[in-house]
Amino acid sequence: MSVSTPDAAVPPDISPKSRNRWLALAVIAVSQLLIVLDATIVNIALPTAQVALHISDADRQWMITAYTLAFGGLLLLGGRIADYTGRKRAFIIGLLGFAAASGLGGLATNAETLFAARALQGAFGALMAPAALSLLTVTFTEARERARAFGVYGAIAGGGGAVGLLLGGLLTEYASWRWTLLVSAPIAIVAALAAVRFVGESRAEGNTRYDLPGAFTSTAGLVALVYGFTKASEDGWSSPVTVAWLIAAVLLLVSFVVIELRSSHPLLPMRVILDRNRGGAYIAALLIGSGLFGMFLFLTFYLQLTLGYSALMTGVAFLPFTFGIIAGAGFSAQLQTRIGPRILMTGGLLLAAIGMVMLTRIGVDTGFWTHVFPAELVLSFGMGVTFGPMSNTALVGVAGHDAGVASAMINTTQQIGGSLGTALLNTIFTSAVAGYLVDHRADAANPDFQAVATVHSYTVAFWVSAALIGLAALTSFVLVRADRSDAPSGMPVAV
Numbered sequence: 001m002s003v004s005t006p007d008a009a010v011p012p013d014i015s016p017k018s019r020n021r022w023l024a025l026a027v028i029a030v031s032q033l034l035i036v037l038d039a040t041i042v043n044i045a046l047p048t049a050q051v052a053l054h055i056s057d058a059d060r061q062w063m064i065t066a067y068t069l070a071f072g073g074l075l076l077l078g079g080r081i082a083d084y085t086g087r088k089r090a091f092i093i094g095l096l097g098f099a100a101a102s103g104l105g106g107l108a109t110n111a112e113t114l115f116a117a118r119a120l121q122g123a124f125g126a127l128m129a130p131a132a133l134s135l136l137t138v139t140f141t142e143a144r145e146r147a148r149a150f151g152v153y154g155a156i157a158g159g160g161g162a163v164g165l166l167l168g169g170l171l172t173e174y175a176s177w178r179w180t181l182l183v184s185a186p187i188a189i190v191a192a193l194a195a196v197r198f199v200g201e202s203r204a205e206g207n208t209r210y211d212l213p214g215a216f217t218s219t220a221g222l223v224a225l226v227y228g229f230t231k232a233s234e235d236g237w238s239s240p241v242t243v244a245w246l247i248a249a250v251l252l253l254v255s256f257v258v259i260e261l262r263s264s265h266p267l268l269p270m271r272v273i274l275d276r277n278r279g280g281a282y283i284a285a286l287l288i289g290s291g292l293f294g295m296f297l298f299l300t301f302y303l304q305l306t307l308g309y310s311a312l313m314t315g316v317a318f319l320p321f322t323f324g325i326i327a328g329a330g331f332s333a334q335l336q337t338r339i340g341p342r343i344l345m346t347g348g349l350l351l352a353a354i355g356m357v358m359l360t361r362i363g364v365d366t367g368f369w370t371h372v373f374p375a376e377l378v379l380s381f382g383m384g385v386t387f388g389p390m391s392n393t394a395l396v397g398v399a400g401h402d403a404g405v406a407s408a409m410i411n412t413t414q415q416i417g418g419s420l421g422t423a424l425l426n427t428i429f430t431s432a433v434a435g436y437l438v439d440h441r442a443d444a445a446n447p448d449f450q451a452v453a454t455v456h457s458y459t460v461a462f463w464v465s466a467a468l469i470g471l472a473a474l475t476s477f478v479l480v481r482a483d484r485s486d487a488p489s490g491m492p493v494a495v
């Protein structure tokens with residue numbers, strides 16, 4: 001056991017041995033892959049699972065939203081628990097709980113068990129994710145190494161969704177939809193065992209009381225907000241149920257802000273989000289999630305329903321996205337200590353917006369290699385450039401006591417943005433289809449009329465996604481002022 005002193009000249013290396021920090025990075029990377037992968041791996045398996053468990057069309061969306069609701073709604077609380085009880089401890093508990101929930105979901109015999117298991121996956125993921133990012137911050141204290149570590153983390157955060165689509169297609173076609181859940185269990189268990197050996201403990205000092213009113217209002221408010229937008233995609237924005245949930249969300253979130261301003265031990269100190277660098281990173285993450293999740297959804301529909309791809313081929317078609325993310329992250333890691341996060345985030349997001357605009361050129365008769373492939377490469381490379389600096393900027397200047405909650409915020413904003421963006425874009429898509437059918441009634445005799453209307457609506461959704469990512473670029477340019485020498489500075493005491 002080693003204990004650092006507050007006036008130590010060099011921040012402590014929390015790994016049991018310094019050479020183990022890269023093994024710790026591998027463990028943290030695996031945990032992040034599990035979290036991101038499980039948000040998308042069930043997408044392609046959903047039709048098969050629906051038939052097997054007799055899930056209605058109205059309820060099938062819970063296979064996805066049960067996970068994102070629990071994950072996004074509980075991340076702030078998970079960050080605080082990690083801060084106070086120990087990040088390594090929370091990380092390992094999160095991994096083991098995630099493994100158990102994955103096993104439960106894979107063995108589910110009815111819809112209710114499956115939905116509950118997905119919610120448990122999200123809850124344990126909400127404990128694991130902020131602990132992982134905090135551990136990454138305190139493990140790598142040298143600027144160049146930290147940039148590389150965040151580059152790896154960013155590549156996985158950005159590319160894990162595409163990996164999930166590929167793996168989901170592969171497992172569904174050649175094994176069973178159940179393996180899209182079961183596959184996570186052994187991986188999480190092995191990662192937990194490795195964490196015991198290679199990851200060092202750290203925790204926040206000082207006041208460790210829990211802000212229970214803040215935890216309740218923030219979690220309930222976020223759940224209500226995501227559920228309200230989910231209902232909007234099903235019932236419309238003017239539906240009484242949708243309006244009621246959104247009003248409830250506003251009231252709960254306003255109450256949360258009031259509580260945090262008055263609390264002596266807030267769940268989310270306003271200082272964490274009011275810093276312009278961190279605030280810029282959080283807003284960018286929210287907008288990226290809003291635009292990117294919708295892209296995965298509608299491009300999947302296009303590949304399967306318009307181009308006639310199988311589940312496996314749909315997953316394979318997303319491989320270029322993964323390669324682009326990795327290439328962009330590697331490029332970004334090399335430049336982050338030279339030019340700083342602002343230029344990388346702004347440039348990467350502008351490039352990603354251009355890639356999204358390229359997707360608007362798809363049509364009923366266009367091919368994958370001429371239209372989808374180039375757009376995927378440009379979009380994914382831009383995202384790969386962005387994710388590492390964005391994750392790093394989200395922790396710039398944060399005190400060690402707040403590292404967990406600051407880490408949780410970057411994941412919270414991405415997940416909430418993804419949930420809200422998917423609901424928003426799905427509503428826009430539905431309206432665009434209806435509008436096209438009305439405006440082009442003279443072409444109704446064309447056998448491709450419905451297909452043309454559908455693809456047109458995909459492109460409308462892609463335009464909105466491009467605008468959201470472009471707005472994220474503008475936000476990064478205006479708000480982020482951290483330079484190349486800035487890095488997360490909250491170094492908790494090692495124990």
